[in-house]
Amino acid sequence: MTITEIAPRNINISQAVAEGLRLEMEADEKVLVIGEDVATQGGVFGSTRGLLKAFGPQRVLDTPISEMAFTGMAVGLAMDGYRPVIEIMFVDFIGVCLEQVYNAIAKIPYMSGGRVDMPVVIKTAGGNIGSAAQHSQTLWGLFAHLPGLRVVAPSNPYDSKGMMAAAVRSNDPVVFIEHKGLLLKRASDFTFGASVPKEAYDVPLGSAAIVRPGSDLTIATLSGSVRHAVAAAEVAAGQGIDVEVIDLRSIVPLDWNTVCESVGRTRSLLVVDEDYLGFGLSGELITGVIERLGMGAMDYVGRHGNPGVPVPAALSLEQAIVPDAESILAAIMRAGAAR
Amino acid sequence: MVNASWSDRYRLMVLMRRFEEACLTGVASKAVHGELHTAIGQEAIAVALSEHIRADDSLTSTHRSHLHAIAKGIPLRPLLAEIFEKKTGMCGGFGGHMHLFDRERRFSTTGIVGASLPVALGHAYASKLRGSDAVAFAVVGDGSVNSGGFHETMNMASVLGLGLVVIIENNEWAISVPFSAASATATLAERAVAYAVPGERVDGLDVQATSDAIGRAVAHARTDGPAIVEAMCYRFRGHYEGDLDLYRDQGEKSLRTETKDPLVLARAFLSDGILDPVLLDELEQSASAEIDELLASVLLDEQPDPASARDHVFTSGLAPFEGIPS
Numbered sequence: 001m002t003i004t005e006i007a008p009r010n011i012n013i014s015q016a017v018a019e020g021l022r023l024e025m026e027a028d029e030k031v032l033v034i035g036e037d038v039a040t041q042g043g044v045f046g047s048t049r050g051l052l053k054a055f056g057p058q059r060v061l062d063t064p065i066s067e068m069a070f071t072g073m074a075v076g077l078a079m080d081g082y083r084p085v086i087e088i089m090f091v092d093f094i095g096v097c098l099e100q101v102y103n104a105i106a107k108i109p110y111m112s113g114g115r116v117d118m119p120v121v122i123k124t125a126g127g128n129i130g131s132a133a134q135h136s137q138t139l140w141g142l143f144a145h146l147p148g149l150r151v152v153a154p155s156n157p158y159d160s161k162g163m164m165a166a167a168v169r170s171n172d173p174v175v176f177i178e179h180k181g182l183l184l185k186r187a188s189d190f191t192f193g194a195s196v197p198k199e200a201y202d203v204p205l206g207s208a209a210i211v212r213p214g215s216d217l218t219i220a221t222l223s224g225s226v227r228h229a230v231a232a233a234e235v236a237a238g239q240g241i242d243v244e245v246i247d248l249r250s251i252v253p254l255d256w257n258t259v260c261e262s263v264g265r266t267r268s269l270l271v272v273d274e275d276y277l278g279f280g281l282s283g284e285l286i287t288g289v290i291e292r293l294g295m296g297a298m299d300y301v302g303r304h305g306n307p308g309v310p311v312p313a314a315l316s317l318e319q320a321i322v323p324d325a326e327s328i329l330a331a332i333m334r335a336g337a338a339r
Numbered sequence: 340m341v342n343a344s345w346s347d348r349y350r351l352m353v354l355m356r357r358f359e360e361a362c363l364t365g366v367a368s369k370a371v372h373g374e375l376h377t378a379i380g381q382e383a384i385a386v387a388l389s390e391h392i393r394a395d396d397s398l399t400s401t402h403r404s405h406l407h408a409i410a411k412g413i414p415l416r417p418l419l420a421e422i423f424e425k426k427t428g429m430c431g432g433f434g435g436h437m438h439l440f441d442r443e444r445r446f447s448t449t450g451i452v453g454a455s456l457p458v459a460l461g462h463a464y465a466s467k468l469r470g471s472d473a474v475a476f477a478v479v480g481d482g483s484v485n486s487g488g489f490h491e492t493m494n495m496a497s498v499l500g501l502g503l504v505v506i507i508e509n510n511e512w513a514i515s516v517p518f519s520a521a522s523a524t525a526t527l528a529e530r531a532v533a534y535a536v537p538g539e540r541v542d543g544l545d546v547q548a549t550s551d552a553i554g555r556a557v558a559h560a561r562t563d564g565p566a567i568v569e570a571m572c573y574r575f576r577g578h579y580e581g582d583l584d585l586y587r588d589q590g591e592k593s594l595r596t597e598t599k600d601p602l603v604l605a606r607a608f609l610s611d612g613i614l615d616p617v618l619l620d621e622l623e624q625s626a627s628a629e630i631d632e633l634l635a636s637v638l639l640d641e642q643p644d645p646a647s648a649r650d651h652v653f654t655s656g657l658a659p660f661e662g663i664p665s
């Protein structure tokens with residue numbers, strides 16, 4: 001990781017993603033970017049800015065509002081040897097094209113008996129920014145439930161660029177979920193992963209990172225919640241609870257080694273998940289740790305996240321549902337009291 | 340091979356019929372344990388298609404795809420073996436009859452109605468990126484055309500000027516719902532106007548007429564942009580094998596299958612001074628013998644090893660539940 005020690009540039013996450021894409025497109029002419037407002041506008045969050053100028057309108061294609069068509073297009077292009085990155089502007093819009101994602105992109109490698117790979121990146125933005133029920137979901141649990149998709153969600157500028165590079169290079173399809181609350185945050189806003197080298201690099205998909213080491217409680221979280229968890233952990237430290245914060249980075253696959261090694265030390269696991277709690281990441285993670293470490297490995301297990309509620313509009317309601325530093329601290333204190 | 344000889348044409352029609360009949364035996368013998376859709380009665384369209392599709396063109400098809408695979412030049416043995424759930428199948432038995440993939444031949448199918456059209460759009464765009472005049476064919480049923488994917492694909496193909504040929508096999512039924520109850524327009528060809536592309540309806544029982552219509556569409560697609568051909572036909576069997584087919588008038592069904600069989604019509608036409616009936620007999624026998632031999636051979640093949648059932652979820656070999664009992 002010495003590479004991160006180069007003098008920091010104060011770019012935002014969208015710029016980091018765009019830079020990752022640009023370098024991969026330079027390296028491989030088969031890489032295409034397709035979606036709504038990705039070309040002239042450079043993406044509604046700016047994460048494809050500059051690509052049209054660099055690579056022209058054939059490789060960076062503005063489409064009509066036809067997600068079913070352009071997502072399916074990625075399937076045909078992948079079969080023909082291209083590596084399409086399709087942008088679903090908000091992850092909430094996946095409902096109109098999930099068909100091509102879960103029945104085609106995710107399953108064709110299997111249905112073809114391993115003969116046809118699908119090097120497709122489904123790049124999309126999730127997470128709450130006050131846009132209420134239809135524009136605030138994260139949905140990684142939904143994608144992770146479906147076989148055949150790698151699912152990742154970076155939390156910081158360094159990972160955003162490096163994981164996008166790895167996603168583009170992956171021969172497996174990757175759902176790359178950016179967090180809308182992070183995209184416009186600058187490197188200087190981060191205490192971890194703030195330094196983004198100019199050159200190409202990748203962050204291997206499937207490895208978690210310990211963002212804050214600790215000995216009393218393991219928090220496993222990801223995406224927009226990581227910085228809140230770190231902030232909460234700093235406060236908790238002052239109150240005598242030493243929290244280890246793991247940024248999962250990848251949901252499929254989960255980095256069981258990192259999580260189990262940590263829980264093996266702390267004997268306590270709190271999963272913080274902005275996604276819906278039911279039938280999702282938190283339940284999967286806790287079950288998987290028990291499967292690997294056994295029933296007696298933990299003294300405390302808890303989860304904190306969206307209790308199966310559509311994200312509400314009013315700030316007062318939203319704050320009651322979506323995890324933030326304050327609510328995570330409360331969850332840490334509950335865990336501390338229970339241990 | 341636009342100038343296909345009548346003897347080749349006729350033999351291919353018979354071969355396609357015999358191929359589908361071989362599949363039917365698989366249902367009876369339970370070698371095929373899932374559902375099966377055949378295109379018996381729709382052979383003339385597939386033969387016409389085979390006369391225009393090039394090796395470098397792509398073809399996406401549907402749940403009723405066997406004849407399209409044959410038209411695209413998919414080798415018969417791995418095709419039949421896949422339908423028969425064999426390890427020697429074109430997808431190793433992982434796909435089955437609705438999920439056929441041959442990357443080199445740019446061929447794929449889907450069991451989701453309407454979902455093949457966007458995939459064809461991707462092939463068409465790939466041809467454009469390569470500066471190639473290779474065309475993307477999508478063969479769909481009259482039911483597909485009412486899905487949103489059809490609209491999105493036609494609009495996008497037209498606005499991007501892509502070489503897409505959509506062949507609609509209008510067999511008048513989408514399971515139990517008749518075309519007349521499902522389409523706002525009297526024909527599907529006329530929907531082409533909405534996308535500013537040519538559209539044509541043709542008698543899909545007539546090989547020559549269908550071949551001519553597809554030829555016009557392909558010529559347009561290789562240089563100018565998308566085109567639609569609506570080929571009229573009739574589904575001879577139930578929607579799937581085992582479908583009681585009580586929704587269709589049995590009298591009409593008998594009349595249609597007896598008097599409007601494309602093979603019978605072709606034979607009658609050819610016997611009238613074009614080909615010697617003895618030759619027609621020989622062609623029929625040779626096609627039947629080829630399929631009989633193929634079927635006998637495929638039946639000897641093994642099913643895939645159950646220990647391989649978790650393979651191929653990710654082509655990288657990633658196995659998220661490896662080591663976890665399930």
Ligand SMILES: Cc1ncc(C[n+]2csc(CCOP(=O)(O)OP(=O)(O)O)c2C)c(N)n1
Nearest residue numbers: 403450451452480481482483510512513514
């Ligand atoms: C999206 C979707 N809806 C419904 C089905 C179930 N289904 C399979 S085939 C079919 C009828 C299709 O009719 P058509 O497109 O005319 O093709 P045909 O079966 O007549 O060849 C239906 C409803 C499906 N497979 N996919």
